[in-house]
Amino acid sequence: MAAVDLFTEQGYDATTVAQIAERAGVTKSTFFRHFPDKRELLVAGQETLSRLLTEGIAEAPDDASPLEAVAAGLERASSTMGPMNRELAPRLKAAVAASVELQERDALKTVSLAAAMATALVARGLSDPAAALASELGVLAFKRGFAEWSEGDRDGKDELTGYVLAALDELRTVSATLG
Numbered sequence: 001m002a003a004v005d006l007f008t009e010q011g012y013d014a015t016t017v018a019q020i021a022e023r024a025g026v027t028k029s030t031f032f033r034h035f036p037d038k039r040e041l042l043v044a045g046q047e048t049l050s051r052l053l054t055e056g057i058a059e060a061p062d063d064a065s066p067l068e069a070v071a072a073g074l075e076r077a078s079s080t081m082g083p084m085n086r087e088l089a090p091r092l093k094a095a096v097a098a099s100v101e102l103q104e105r106d107a108l109k110t111v112s113l114a115a116a117m118a119t120a121l122v123a124r125g126l127s128d129p130a131a132a133l134a135s136e137l138g139v140l141a142f143k144r145g146f147a148e149w150s151e152g153d154r155d156g157k158d159e160l161t162g163y164v165l166a167a168l169d170e171l172r173t174v175s176a177t178l179g
Contacts, residue, residue, distance in 0.1 A: 001088070002020055002023035002024040003015070003020045003023075003024070003038065003041045003042075004088055004091050004092060004095070005023065006019055006020060006023060007091070007095040008091045008094065008095070011095075011098060011099075012038075012095050012098060012099040012101070012102060013099060013101075015038065016038075017031055017032075017037070017038050020038060020041070039101060039102065039105050042092060042095065042096070042102060042105065042106075046109050046112065046113070048080075049077055049113065050112065050113055050116040052073070052076045052077035052080060053073040053074070053076065053077045053113065053116060053117050053120070053138070054073065054116050054117065054119070054120040055073070055076055056069075056072040056073030056074070056075060056076030056077065057069045057070065057072060057073040057117060057120035057121060057124065058120055058123065058124070059072065059076075060072035060073075060124075066121055066124075066126050066130060066131070066134040067134055067137065067138075067168065067172055069120075069121060069124060069134075070117065070121070070134050070135065070137065070138040070141075070168065071165055071168055073117060073120070073138065074138055074141060074142055074145075074161075074164045074165065074168060075161050075164075075165065077142070078142070078145070078146075078159075078160040078161045078163075078164045079159070079160075079161050081146075081160045085150070085160070086149065086150050086160075089146065089147075089150030089151075090150060090151065093147075093150075110139055110143070113135075113139050113142070114132070114135045114136050114138070114139045115135070116135075117131075117134070117135035117138050117139070118131040118132050118134075118135040119131075121134055121135060137168065137171050137172070137175065138168065140167075140171060141164055141165075141167040141168035141170075141171055142164050142167075144167040144170075144171075145160065145163035145164030145165070145166065145167040145168075146160065146163070146164065148163050148167070149163040149164075
């Protein structure tokens, strides 16, 4: 939260690790024990997100279609996100939009999430092309659902899961019309 506050106040590029550490009440060496650089603050939960997505896919019923398995992964991952994620999202989005470095890191995160989901789908017996397509749809659904949820009513009690699953359903319907 300290880093996001600083990024919002003075921009990502102008914010130093020393400032982040000071605002967070830790030393620079403590910061570097947890993060290799300040970019990693914005994707700190990526491993957890990948793990939750792949666990959900792996634990989907054996007779689940590829997109049903992806939906299980999306449900598992999105159910862990709450009000803090929703509150921080617009500020993180602004920080990413203002920095080419963060845009590149965000793109790598997207590729990594899709690869993790594709690996989990291949482990379920899906072909590589089908797994890649299903995982890309899953990532797109997560990003679309998260954006809509985070831009919505902050006082609402609605959960991210509904937004993500609705986005996946919409993408499934649209892809069927592509012929």
